[in-house]
Amino acid sequence: MNKAVGAFITFEGGEGSGKTTQIHLLKERLKSAGRDVITTREPGGTPEAEKIRDFLVQREGGNWSPMAEALLLFAGRTMHVDNLIKPAIAAGKIVISDRFADSTRAYQGFGHGLGLEKIDEMNRLCLGDFAPDMTFILDIPAEKGLLRAEKRLREAGSGEDRFERLDLSFHERLRQGYLEIARSNPGRCIVINADDVPESIAAVIGRHTQERIADVR
Ligand SMILES: Nc1ncnc2c1ncn2[C@@H]1O[C@H](COP(=O)(O)OP(=O)(O)O)[C@@H](O)[C@H]1O
């Protein structure tokens, strides 16, 4: 039997676009196909990067400038890639990350106005040419996504609400930023209409994954 080939898949999109929901569904699908799957998230994914996450996402975590925020995010990301993501891919696993470098492009680059050039420079410095094999960008009108995210926050009572509390125009910029990232990276990014029922979205994502990644049936 051939050794399974590892892969790295990332999910991107605003709050409430359905990333966590769809990652769970794709993981189950891939596991049913006999693949070894691990899921992870950013910011975070390793003990050190989870500490950086705490600074960034808690209400009282501090008032970071977009540049400082981006540097902290990439500091966590380098260790996440070296210590967790690359070894898992090398072991033939499919790694699915809830957010990755495109989130820094969209949030700090577009949303907070740092610009793409600086982020791409950090990306080159920290990750070289390492990038996801495929990225699903879950696209939904900002207003609808925020309504979903608010519902989830009410249900879960999570303290991680710093990014969600940003206003609607920010989330619209974010959405346009993601669409721009997808246009610039057509070989890697797939924009998914996330304004649909979860099962239909999962079917589309499953089909794309099957087309791109060997051994997935
Ligand atoms: N396709 C969908 N239609 C309606 N509600 C959804 C859909 N996908 C997810 N939700 C709900 O919306 C909220 C946010 O979804 P979630 O997957 O946590 O989004 P994200 O991880 O992108 O913030 C959750 O309460 C979830 O159950």
Ligand SMILES: [Mg+2]
């Ligand atoms: Mg989520």
